[in-house]
Amino acid sequence: MSILNPRTTTYEFLGPPGAFLVTVGVPIATYALYFACSESSGGCPPALATIPVHVSDPNWWKSLWDTDATLIYFAWYFFCVLAWAVLPGDRVSGTTLRTGETKQYKINAFSTYLLTLGITSGVIYRYGPESVTFIYNKWVGFVTASLLMSILQASACYFASFRSGKLLALGGNTGNHLYDWFIGRELNPSIGSFDVKSFNELRPGLILWVIINISLACEQATRRGGLDKITDSMWLVLAFQTWYVTDGLYNEPALFTTMDITSDGFGFMLAVGDLLWVPFTYTLQARYLAFHPVELGPVKTAAILILNCIGYYIFRDSNGEKNDFRNGKNPKGLKYMTTAKGSKLLTSGWWGLSQHPNYMGDLLMALAWCLPTGFDTPITYFYPVYFAVLLIHRQRRDDEACHKKHGDDWVKYKKLVPYRIIPYVY
Incomplete structure (x- = not known):
């Protein structure tokens, strides 16, 4: 394994200082995009004079945590894992590894997506659009929960990578703990046939992106008096982004030839990108339209x-x-x-x-x-x-x-x- 896992001698992202800046910067930017454009902060953007007041208030920092949102988010992640395990799916081969082996992947992300849309549609039909607006109301709590999940996963995969027999990413074996934790030390962290990296790339964050958009459209509908009152701008955003996600999930096998899968390790960079950044920043347009409708x-x-x-x-x-x-x-x-x-x-x-x-x-x-x-x-x-x-x-x-x-x-x-x-x- 020492031959298969040579020491990494070059850095990306400006090395450990860059890894630290991205590790801190991505969560800050995600929170900042919310507070720079939300009703709770007073506008899009809010008055600059109000920002120091919020940050200096201890209650503001406490408000970043929401126990209910955390439990819901972790339940959502468990649902995605359960769907991966239970729903049928073909097995496809990835690229040949340095060991000469070819990793097998179970593909059923599209089935998970359809199941999720079916459940969401059923809830809205039965209980009305207001039944799913809790995502809008607990936004910051969900951001914190997804950040916590990203840290836990990156840390677990990093420590597990020191077990014997692990195939490491060629770019993640520098010996610097912070950098390797950030960039990803192990190439394909897995629990049995469950591949952590490919699972996170498509399921929890990407599907949640669409569910959040649907929730935001329902928030607008609730305020305006019904689903028939949703603006054309909201329908466009919902249609464009839903189609984009649907296309990616339907073409799941194409994922296994990308750089993320074939050469990058799984560390905090991919975890926070998949679980936090995608669902909670790519939905900015729909969230804005929820409280600022545009015809x-x-x-x-x-x-x-x-x-x-x-x-x-x-x-x-x-x-x-x-x-x-x-x-x-x-x-x-x-x-x-x-x-x-x-x-x-x-x-x-x-x-x-x-x-x-x-x-x-x-x-x-x-x-x-x-x-x-x-x-x-x-x-x-x-x-x-x-x-x-x-x-x-x-x-x-x-x-x-x-x-x-x-x-x-x-x-x-x-x-x-x-x-x-x-x-x-x-």
């Missing part, structure tokens, strides 16, 4: 809908080209170059326009998700700005990894496909 009208609604559809088409069609090519198919007759190691790199189609055309589609959708909130506040446009930074960072990580793998052939490839994400721009 767009047919023309603006159609324009935003077209923009989202263009982004989705680019995202899905480019990913389809890549997945077909990886599986030995080339229905469009795309051109490619062959490296000295025998790898094939696409140089036409979407992948001839840029190195990551799927990211371009993602960014167009991100903008479409925010436009329904109007222009009364810049805070609801946080997501596309953050997402652009995230994708640029991910592209640079991928560029570095591919250069190490392909050497001079990667330099030749970049001359054929010079643009990184957006053709003729970046």
